Amino acid sequence: MSDVTLSVRGLDAGFSMGGSTVMVVRDVDLDIRKGEMVGIIGESGSGKTVTGMSILRLLPDNAVTHAERIDFLGTDLLGLSAEAFRELRGRRIAMVFQDPVGAFNPAKKVEWHLKEIFERSAAKSPAHVDRAKNWHGAAIQLLKDVGIPHGADVMHLFPHQLSGGMLQRTLIAMVLAFEPDLIVADEPTTNLDNIVERQILRLFRDLQNRLDCAFLFITHDMSIAHMLCDRIAVMYAGRIVETGPTKQVFADPKHPYTQGLLASALALDTKTERLKEIPGELPSPTDLPPGCLFEPRCDFAKPECRAKLPAMSDLGGGRGVRCVLYNHA
Amino acid sequence: MAAISLKATVFEIRRNRVVATGLAITVLVLFAVTVGPSLSPYDPTKMDFTALLKPPSWTHPFGTNSFGVDVLTRVLYGARNSLLISFAGVSLGAFAGVLLGMTCAYIGRWVDATAMRFVDLLFSFPIFVLALMLMLILGFGVQSVIIAIALVYVPNFARMARNTTMVVKSEPYVQAAQLMGQSALRIMVREILPNIAAPLFVQFTVGLAFGIIIEAGLSFLGLGVQPPTPSLGVMMADGKDYFHRGPWVLTLTGAALTVAILGLNLLGDGLRDLLDPRLRRRSAE
């Protein structure tokens, strides 16, 4: 499996607060291949964002992270010094967040941002050196590719003069220029209106087809994951509870939580008289249930569910589920 | 805006050394000025011509002054008076300032604009100059010092109360109170005030320290508390005249003043960090 760009095994992450440590991500395994888009789906507090941030080492100082292994293109990320990691991130990994404003220097115009990326990537190959020399034309072309026809005008604007959608487009143009091996996007369309959101999602798909890179897409929105991702991992209370190819998971969800989520999220697509509810609330990371995390809310809960956390069962075909109902092995 | 649980607060105080030190000093000072005077065998005003300007000793730890009165006893009584005057002044200033600031924020428009320009005007005077001016208008004496301190603090509290009220006023829970039909006064007291109290409390603590300085300054110049009633300012003015023969009167009184102010300032600064959610460590969610 040499085409695996990012491989994570046994990732734990948490925060130390008030003298004790609260773990919010536990035992996460993740593989993303070249040209593949993997979605992490979860509600707030599920640990989906912390998973992404801990791989990128972007958590605040009081965070605690450990893992058995984090491999990126054959490099062991755990062994890298902070400096070496920053360097690697700056050359190979692009990040897109919910709020694109943070990715821009407010004092610099759009053209400065694009130019900088072209110059930074000039070291990659002789072709990139040429491209950096003619960066202006290349930048306008890229802006056109992301649906900004008047790129030459936009280049002279400051970030605050652009709308959220335009900023996210510009950021995608910058990612295109950057040509990373891995893109991590965390809820990149949550602040956008429905129609603009659709356009931006389409751009993400085009972007990935063009760069043929690995893409980690973090979202709470089932329908977005459905449209975009090749594979998904569903997180609940800090653990992955189900994983598999998107089409199969949506067509035939195995974990009761995934089933409930799909029922309550997608039932609205058609005219319904009554929505199916998942009873109860999300557990707090300081007060997790003893056995299966979903047991208190689960329709299929049995006494054994309370005894111990079920292991991930391999269902074949790349599918896995953490539930006793499938624990045949 | 998340409310802070008592347990977390206690933990933060223990971790935050600034608050802990400030709190320890302040508690010590409060203990000294409340219980201290009754423990002293001496009278703060009774002269003893057999023991004029005695240096510090076991019987007089801070020495005696030019009238033979025990300096430590006078410091304890004086600090109590200074603190009381400062407390009265800052309380009055806080009450008037908060009332003014909240009203301005709530009513808005020309009331707000006019009152806040007046507050700006008061702000543009150096604090001590302002206090001196007020003293000249009001005449000398304890009451005048209290009013002077209050007026110095009105703009501080007014501006802070106004700005925080502006923020809280647009919170949905205030709108919900409006929708219930609660009166403006009730909304200000019940809904807004508890949520802006924390920064005001910090301001109050720091204000108490500067109030002591203002009192001491004015009394030092002879405009405030009149001798023989002890106050830290009066005693320092007194000690200044005999500095060459009895340096302990001025220095030890000054040291006591410094300790009290340091304690209150540390406490205020620490509380500011503690209560400001932006400065608190980000917690996981």
Place this chain on the structure above:
Amino acid sequence: MTPRDEAPLLAVRNLLVRFRLRQGMTAALSKGPTYLKAVDDVSFDVRRGEVLGLVGESGSGKTTIGKTILRLYKPADGVIEVNGVDITHLGERRLKPYRRDLQMVFQDPLSSLNPRHTVRTALATPLLLHAICRADEVETRIDEALSRAGLPTNFKRRYPHEMSGGQLQRVAIARALTMSPALVVADEPVSKLDVSVRAQILNLFKDLQQAFNITIIFITHDLRVARYLCHRIGVMYFGKLVEIAPTEELFSAPKHPYTKALLGTLDESAATLEGQSAVAGEAFNPAADTVGCRYFDRCPLRVERCRAAHPSFEDVKSGHGVACYEWRRS
């Protein structure tokens, strides 16, 4: 489904709400308009027992309409009538008897409850303020309100930060209902909630609406949520109401090109992503003083006269109105 031939509970006529963009000296010195028209010439009725959805993107003015109807904002022009009484310009004192009838459930459940008050205080305040029940009945009333909203009665002692988003929203709903209001404005009440909790709250709205025949204005950006709960839906675009119709009719026969575009985003199949135009159609700038149709720049049906003036409302048929010159072509 809804009672007809009855005077509407709420009538909104030509409502105009403006927000000041610049103040004082800045306003005098800078070019361009000083005001932003958040709601521009909007009229509609809400019948008793009806759930009217107001759908639009952020900045469309849907929340502003809701808050203006409840008199949290002052309209610059227009009329708001509740039960035939014009409340548009009533002072706070004369408004008080109507306050009880007009309640709101806010978007962010945490900030809609005072962080310093317990649930008990939050629920007792309206009961005592309006003397809805005797003082010795308050506890029973609070227990009733909580269980109606699906919460155990021991939640009385909790503070807002001790509850989850879904529980907070239940308390907010319980609080609004203690006053037995005639009209509830629900402003995106589920958009900040987790997916697994959202269905619970939507079902709670549905149950309570049916049980108590409450009239609701349900504000949302999500057409699917609106379809689930609402009898009629109004679509807003930058301060203008562009289309209003019974829910099923809006879904089966939309007339306004913007409504169609919104409905187009509902298809979840991956194929629709391919059909999306990737070109950024710049949205209308609400701060600019445009006179023409606000959807002009994005509209596939636009013709020259759309530039001259915003189209007025026309009836497609009874109960279905649209603000578009070219709706027959669609």
